[in-house]
Amino acid sequence: MSGSASGTATAPEVAEDQILWFPDGIPGFPYSHRFVLVEMAPDSPFQILQSADEPDVSLIVTVPWLFFPDYDFELSELEQRELGITSEEETVVFSAVTLDGEHHRVYLNLLGPIVVNTTNRRGRQVVLVDSDLPVRAPVELG
Amino acid sequence: MLVLTRRTGESIVIGNNIVVTVLEVRHDQVRIGIDAPRTVQVHREEVFNQVLRENTAAVASAADRANPLLRKPLPRPAAAQPVRKGPRLEPKRVAPRPPDAAEPTAGPPGAPPPPSAGPDDAPSPS
Numbered sequence: 001m002s003g004s005a006s007g008t009a010t011a012p013e014v015a016e017d018q019i020l021w022f023p024d025g026i027p028g029f030p031y032s033h034r035f036v037l038v039e040m041a042p043d044s045p046f047q048i049l050q051s052a053d054e055p056d057v058s059l060i061v062t063v064p065w066l067f068f069p070d071y072d073f074e075l076s077e078l079e080q081r082e083l084g085i086t087s088e089e090e091t092v093v094f095s096a097v098t099l100d101g102e103h104h105r106v107y108l109n110l111l112g113p114i115v116v117n118t119t120n121r122r123g124r125q126v127v128l129v130d131s132d133l134p135v136r137a138p139v140e141l142g
Numbered sequence: 143m144l145v146l147t148r149r150t151g152e153s154i155v156i157g158n159n160i161v162v163t164v165l166e167v168r169h170d171q172v173r174i175g176i177d178a179p180r181t182v183q184v185h186r187e188e189v190f191n192q193v194l195r196e197n198t199a200a201v202a203s204a205a206d207r208a209n210p211l212l213r214k215p216l217p218r219p220a221a222a223q224p225v226r227k228g229p230r231l232e233p234k235r236v237a238p239r240p241p242d243a244a245e246p247t248a249g250p251p252g253a254p255p256p257p258s259a260g261p262d263d264a265p266s267p268s
Contacts, residue, residue, distance in 0.1 A: 026197055027190060027193050027194040027197055028194040028195070028197040028198050028201075029197065029201070040207065040212070041213070044212065044213070045216055046207075046212050048204065048207065056201075057201055058201065058204040059197070059200045059203075059204050060200065060203060060204050060212070066216055072229075072230065073229050073230070074229065074230045074232050075229040075231050075232060076232050077180065077232045077233075078180050078181065078183070080231055080232070081180075081181070085231065087231075088229065088230070088231060091229060093229055096196065096197060096200040097200060097203065097212075098196060098200045098203045099203040099206050099209055099211060099212075101206055101209055101211070104211060105211075106212070109193065109196050109197075109200065111189070111193060111196075112193035112196065112197070113229070115229065125197070127183075127185055127189060127190055127193050129184075129185065129189075135192045135193060135196045136196065141211060141214035141215070141216070
């Protein structure tokens with residue numbers, strides 16, 4: 001008997017204090033409540049938002065203002081309450097990234113920003129109401 | 143699916159505190175008013191589904207995380223600008239303002255009159 005834990009194909013262990021809690025999951029993945037943010041490369045603008053509940057669910061995310069400096073939306077009072085947000089300073093916003101490898105394009109979802117309260121680590125994908133922001137905003141990479 | 147027939151001005155009550163009212167019917171368009179507590183999210187279905195579909199595509203994309211596209215440098219103009227960190231927060235709603243708290247219409251005392259009040263339209267000497 002080996003006594004080793006190697007070879008077990010479970011989701012990577014995550015430290016409890018690294019967990020971001022999405023009470024409603026995200027649209028399309030309502031059963032993923034716990035996520036962790038994983039760095040891709042030290043200097044990459046992209047990170048992976050990995051579900052700790054469903055190993056197959058992960059999204060590439062980025063800070064939208066790196067690509068769209070004028071990006072702007074209002075977080076409704078309802079969303080603020082759901083997230084327990086009291087100030088802009090404690091919020092972090094990510095956009096989900098979609099790749100079109102065939103056409104060498106990268107898109108950001110500006111219509112459904114992923115907002116995280118860094119104080120209580122609650123997160124939520126906000127579907128903006130009455131917004132004409134694109135769900136697939138093309139990004140030109142150098 | 144429960145199907146109900148309603149006329150203009152008639153409503154449907156859902157649960158204890160959600161009221162859906164048919165406001166106007168014109169050709170194939172129906173205007174609907176929704177009274178719901180502020181804790182209830184209301185979305186146009188196609189907008190919500192757009193985000194749902196894009197999430198599915200994004201999750202599929204994440205399998206391609208080694209794609210060299212993601213290792214390209216950031217677009218230059220964006221990288222040169224300061225990055226905002228947060229969204230604007232909708233101001234918290236408090237009790238409605240009394241009508242006399244509306245914005246002041248008169249300028250501060252001693253301020254010169256606005257230029258439009260000048261005698262521009264006085265008849266010019268002939």
